Amino acid sequence: MPTLPTEFRKVRRGHHGLYKLINDYSFDTVLDVGAGAGAHAAVLHANRKAVTAIDFGTSVYAEHRSSSVPWQRVDIDFFDFTPETAFDCVWACHVLEHQTDPGAFIRRCIALTKPDGIIAITVPPLKHRIVGGHLPLWNAGLLLYQLTFNGLDTRDAAICSYGYNVTVIVRNTARPPVSLDHDKGDLLRLKPFMPAFVDEPFEGRIHR
Template identity: 30%
Template sequence: MENLLTDRNFWVNYWESKTGLSVAIPSNYLFHQQLSDVVKNNKVETAIELGGFPGYYAVFLRKYLNLDVTLLDYFVHEPITEQLLATNGLKSNDIHIVETDLFNYAPEKQYDLVLSCGLIEHFTDTADIINRHIAFLKPGGALFITLPNFKALNGWFQKKFDKANYDKHNISCMDPALLKAIVEKAGLQVKQASYFGKFSLWLENEKDKSIGVRLFKKVTWLLGKVLTKVVPFESKQLSPYIIIEAKKIS
């Protein structure tokens, strides 16, 4: 499909290159406070994570917030997800799994919370992929989407040292104002559309990069952390993530 910047083979290769996927998800996992507030403020009982394999956020929501959670992705290797659940003290049936192509799937039910973390930036038509999220959302439900901010310094690192990975991302969608406009046009009430995090850098499969690249990245990371300790604020230039949170009007 022309809307896709990746395909199933890309994600098979991506996850097969990873090791140590079955980790214990901590209570202070990334976006934990934001998700906890969303669940509390919207009285969330059911949630679906789209494009979330192996299911870290689904596990977080089940383990710490006791939600009825579904994980939907078009690549799910169930032994990995089952091991992840076991590592976190959960049973194999504690999370519902749907392995399907989001573009050929009609939602069988709707949820109080629909979330994705690092999904929408892999599609060229941002409005389309966001509207596919909204199709899963109950009236009165909460939408929670996060994505990386490759317009920040972190994006320069990706483009410079991992161009193949950078090219799998739709950089133009990494704009809180654009995302806010899309969600509002769909009829939702936007609660926040903002940059998130003071500073961070990462590279996929960093261990495979040259010593020089790894050293440069480490020094830059340390300098950025010092700078944002002195001047602690979110910004387009340094913040590693973007958050969009909205409510579907009843």
């Protein structure tokens, strides 16, 4: 992993993923989902992105946010948010593990991202210790599988595994419809639209 500038090292979660997103991808507007105290929104804003930060506004992280910020802030359920236009990028850091329906969350991210835009999701790595609010468990392979299963072509996905973070960045490019059985064999059917290392089965602990 590269040595990060100070502004990224200060971010508690998703720091390498955020750095890669800003440095390797071109975008102007970004939706920060589950923005909490606004640490990621602040870095995105400092890098001249037009940020909309969305959060329930009731989490322990949101309690520590500033009363006034130079970006748009919206306190609403993500599924009830209906912006006038889609975003160039959707950034969701340590949010997917809190979802009761991860597929619905991913499909909502797709709907709020412009075609060929960027979807960047960071999750914690799979662990056996259960903590409040963390419902589904993840590794990089499962996240890739879910993104592809829910309609995306992930062949060019960027994958970063570091510390307590797994970041996957993909383009909002739809894969063709595939008939799936929700059982053994599905990965082989989805394989043409996933990175070259994917097979059935494949190792989900991807370190890059």
